[in-house]
Amino acid sequence: MRQVTTEAELREIVKEPPQPIWDKDIARIDQHARTIIAHSPFVLLATSAPDGTCDVSPRGDPPGSVLVLDDNTLALANRPGNRRVDSFRNVLHNPHVGLLFLVPGMNETLRVNGSATLVSDAPFFDDLVVKDKRPDLAVVVHVEELYMHCAKAFLRASLWQPDTWPERNSLPSLGRISKDQMGLKGVPAKVLDAGLALDAKTNQY
Template sequence: MNFSEVRTVTTEAELREIVKEPSQAIWDKDIARIDEHARLIIAHSPFVLLATSNPDGTCDVSPRGDPAGSVLVLDDHRLVLADRPGNHRLDSLRNILHNPRVGMLFIVPGMNETLRVNGRATLVSDAPFFDDLEVKGRRPRLAVLVDVEELYMHCAKAFLRSALWRPETWPDRRTLPTLGRIAKDHMDIKEMSVEEIDEALAQDARTNQY
């Protein structure tokens, strides 16, 4: 590809020459509170994407999954999600310490619309609500408390275009590499086979969820 032929957009004015301004209704759709509709969606969402960034703007998006109802709505302006065992990199949590701005996308299986929530996060190591974050007898050691500043629904177009919920469009998983294969190649692991890595990863996934 000849990148000299790539035409970039560098100003908002250039951007608006391509995409017109939205209607006022689109600007007005966000609210600064967790209303009854948002509460219902959050209660049915087992999967959340958490976006953070560090002080220099480097971004990270982390998938968060728990049984539906595990994200707690504390009041009209605050919600909390538990931090479960992971790889100990703590990318999201370290980012929050330096830059509390977060974005979240709540997904409900079979629902094409998503709930977008933006706000300021605080890391919490203990609180009375930790008992309500317990899953399978395991109480989290950390949680992310979010003061909601902006909340709105995202339309269905992305899910409709991707046909995400239609199993007949899904690839055959056997045609894709396993995580063990990817890890071996990315990390140049020589002392373990792909099968051994896959088994170790599967064992960790089975026994270290909570």
């Protein structure tokens, strides 16, 4: 392998972009960003630990569940999950986060970078209620960078085109994956699948 170890080497391969590419970072939540956030049911939250190890966590909720508190601040509710709290442990030690907002059918994405804090209660928690469930924790993000990402990645992936999707039965189930990866001998994959499906259905909020 021929490694690239300096930014100068990198720029020999990937040339400097035109100035408008840098200028598109507006560092605030304008009306267009508000519209995209309001329509996004899915956001990826990227964090990193003090030692530099990274984590990306998917966050899903009905559209409009991510709150825009003001032009520089937004809030995401915590929902039931595996309780590893990898993202939250990272935020406690390193507040820098990245967010990627997706809207089904839209090939462009909204990228947000900033600093985060964890909040256990606030008046806006009432606005984070979904299915009568009030969250016990939220991530509040102060926006430092905000810009749109072009459609090329999604177009190359044909992400929203169902005719390109694989048949689900051509992929292993989560029960099968868990059984094999964790060495769960004596437990049928279909039993694990049933338990995982029930938890996913009944423990969303």
